[in-house]
Amino acid sequence: xxxxxxxxxxxxxxxxxxxxxxxxxxxxxxxxxxxxxxxxxxxxxxxxxxxxxxxxxxxxxxxxxxxxxxxxxxxxxxxxxxxxxxxxxxxxxxxxxxxxxxxxxxxxxxxxxxxxxxxxxxxxxxxxxxxxxxxxxxxxxxxxxxxxxxxxxxxxxxxxxxxxxxxxxxxxxxxxxxxxxxxxxxxxxxxxxxxxxxxxxxxxxxxxxxxxxxxxxxxxxxxxxxxxxxxxxxxxxxxxxxxxxxxxxxxxxxxxxxxxxxxxxxxxxxxxxxxxxxxxxxxxxxxxxxxxxxxxxxxxxxxxxxxxxxxxxxxxxxx
Numbered sequence: 552x553x554x555x556x557x558x559x560x561x562x563x564x565x566x567x568x569x570x571x572x573x574x575x576x577x578x579x580x581x582x583x584x585x586x587x588x589x590x591x592x593x594x595x596x597x598x599x600x601x602x603x604x605x606x607x608x609x610x611x612x613x614x615x616x617x618x619x620x621x622x623x624x625x626x627x628x629x630x631x632x633x634x635x636x637x638x639x640x641x642x643x644x645x646x647x648x649x650x651x652x653x654x655x656x657x658x659x660x661x662x663x664x665x666x667x668x669x670x671x672x673x674x675x676x677x678x679x680x681x682x683x684x685x686x687x688x689x690x691x692x693x694x695x696x697x698x699x700x701x702x703x704x705x706x707x708x709x710x711x712x713x714x715x716x717x718x719x720x721x722x723x724x725x726x727x728x729x730x731x732x733x734x735x736x737x738x739x740x741x742x743x744x745x746x747x748x749x750x751x752x753x754x755x756x757x758x759x760x761x762x763x764x765x766x767x768x769x770x771x772x773x774x775x776x777x778x779x780x781x782x783x784x785x786x787x788x789x790x791x792x793x794x795x796x797x798x799x800x801x802x803x804x805x806x807x808x809x810x811x812x813x814x815x816x817x818x819x820x821x822x823x824x825x826x827x828x829x830x831x832x833x834x835x836x837x838x839x840x841x842x843x844x845x846x847x848x849x850x851x852x853x854x855x856x857x858x859x860x861x862x863x864x865x866x867x868x869x870x
Contacts, residue, residue: 560579
């Protein structure tokens, strides 16, 4: 199976008034055609920064992006502004975390979707409108013709997210990026969106990179999971590997802290401490200050990501 996305040594450093912040540090990932890869980790672990790098959305003046990113044969880092503009939406598209902020409040949803179609394809406005209606039906928006004429503020959170998915699919992309698309939704709507995305992925043969901090969400949609901490991949493997045979202490901590595993009256387990300051990372493993297995060697050397049987990789000296 060929790879739709290949990332090698991605490093993203933000420079501003203070110290440089290395938000992503030598990340390498692969996404197979027709599969779902989930980037899992706490806020500030580098998940969304990695995702946005695939579309070159970081401001050039304040972000230094190094490494190699290939998407469906396109060298993203080498493309011109016109070239990356042609790739966005057509080859790779994105569902943003908060559709109320991502959608333009002064245009109807139908206008925004037809504009995207007309930008990338040689079709008439009537054909673009028909495609937009078909997309609204596909993402299961009730009364789709009427909803095309609605503005974002006239829709509920769940309906806006469905409209955002329709917009992302407007130009038939091969790769879909989803940046925590269910975070702002209640539990019932959240599972509906996850089931919808999984169904669309199978129907359209999409390759998806999905970002979340919720391991329950990751298990519902992923084929493979890459766990991120302090800008690095600390463990990656199949859903079964991560769920039933986690090897990194951080992954085990995430699994142990799930509410579903707790019994009534039990105290919830938590990972002690806080994520590290990315401007002043410790010399060794970034998780060592929070890890009950850490040795002196862990505090001195950054562990390499070592791949074991069944393509299950871990970056831990004690794994």
